[in-house]
Amino acid sequence: MTDPKPSVLFVCVHNAGRSQMAAGYLRHLARGRIEVRSAGSMPAEQINPVAVEAMAEEGIDITAEQPKILTTEAVQDSDVVITMGCGDACPFFPGKRYEDWKLDDPAGQGIDAVRPIRDDIKTRIQGLIDSLLTPATP
Numbered sequence: 001m002t003d004p005k006p007s008v009l010f011v012c013v014h015n016a017g018r019s020q021m022a023a024g025y026l027r028h029l030a031r032g033r034i035e036v037r038s039a040g041s042m043p044a045e046q047i048n049p050v051a052v053e054a055m056a057e058e059g060i061d062i063t064a065e066q067p068k069i070l071t072t073e074a075v076q077d078s079d080v081v082i083t084m085g086c087g088d089a090c091p092f093f094p095g096k097r098y099e100d101w102k103l104d105d106p107a108g109q110g111i112d113a114v115r116p117i118r119d120d121i122k123t124r125i126q127g128l129i130d131s132l133l134t135p136a137t138p
Helices: 018-030 049-057 072-076 111-133
Strands: 007-012 035-040 080-083 097-100
Touching: 007 018, 018 035, 018 049, 018 111, 049 111, 080 111
Parallel strands: 007 035, 007 080, 080 097
Antiparallel strands: none
16 A cells, blocks of 8 residues: 655745745656645736746746635645745644745746745755655654
8 A cells, every 4th residue: 555645735825926836846846746736815817927937947837827716625635735925814724734935926026036036945845845755764
């Protein structure tokens, strides 16, 4: 019997920048070993085009993604919930692992301002993957 793969939900207000970049990195770097979701408390109409451009520079295409509304079910179905500036909009369930990543909002920023945000997200994603996929030592 195999263990179910861990699941992660990324939440920000508009689900158009930070959470989409984080989800894109996790999908790419975890190579299917982690289930990935993202949502927003007040989703935008479309993904931030500068976030799309920044991820394309890394060879990751997030153009097919759409901002999604945060649901209670998405939180319940996730092992780890990572918030990025959504404040109290995210429902809390005991037994879930919650992290709040303090990241600048890429909304309205140019590519030169978004690259450092993207790079910070990448570093955090690599640590997250290590924490979820590295077996605990007895």
